[in-house]
Amino acid sequence: MRKLLLSALLAGLIARTAQAADLNLNVEIPRLDVAEYHRPYVAIWLETADQNAVGDLAVWYDVAMKNNEGAQWLKDMRQWWRRSGRNQQFPVDGVSGATRPAGKHALSFSGSQKPLAELKPGRYALVVEAAREVGGRELVRVPFDWPPTKADSLTAQGEHELGAIAVTFTP
Template sequence: MRKHLLLPLALFSAPLWAAGLEVTVEIPRLQVAEYHRPYVAIWLQNADQSHRANLAIWYDVKMKDKEGEKWLNDLRQWWRRSGRTLELPVDGVSGATRPVGSHSLSFDDSRAPLKDLPPGEYYLVVEAAREVGGREQLRIPFTWPADKPQQHNAQGNSELGALSLELTP
């Protein structure tokens, strides 16, 4: 009879939802003569601005002879902090460039990179660079883990549109 009581107690003691974060990045429509999709790097920084974890790297992953990697150094801040030391493509992080529109990424604390992220102050950083275009970087400060649901936003001016970070406890 005791075994029957333990299972319901175990279910009630386990969290129903994992803590997480959702990032939404908007790639704006630009009225330019020669449009190229931007390369984008999304990563976490520690409070001292040192690199913590890569969340996504969008570039031309399928170009012949890894030719798409040649321009990743145009993502200057990301390249200096992390990119130049990586062996590309990075499984689960590297992906193709994205078209105009909003793109969402979700992460939870049951797997990397949030699984091993210690409590503290961090920045979500998004950097975009485009061939025959410009470069732009947005940063959103946040505290991990969140003690209540939170939404943080930033607005780009050229290569990036709206950026949002949603935290769930």
């Protein structure tokens, strides 16, 4: 009986430790050679294999507009808006932020915090969606298994509104 209890406690500790993996993300926003360039709105979230949102990691939009008017254009990120955005009040602490200029942007997320801490083992995707005024829209998915059993790096490449997307997991 004691061995069984000890095994169960050890298994629970291992499961919690495995799920405390960190996620590091690099998102590239390309500089487009167009007459009228606007920084894109970008949403980054996690979703299940059947494309149900499980948590937002970041939403970049024009937070400097008076009376939070920049939030009205969030619906231009159509996939994110349908899955998660329309159910929220903006700004969201720890998620909302200003649009970013062209270049590479690094983000880090601790596995001990939401939404990573609440992920059950399984197949997920990290999704990055961008929409730009007088521009286009683009969505990039990076599938992954949770929890990671070893350090791993995954990449995907956007075509026009997004550049390279790199995800690194550290158990």
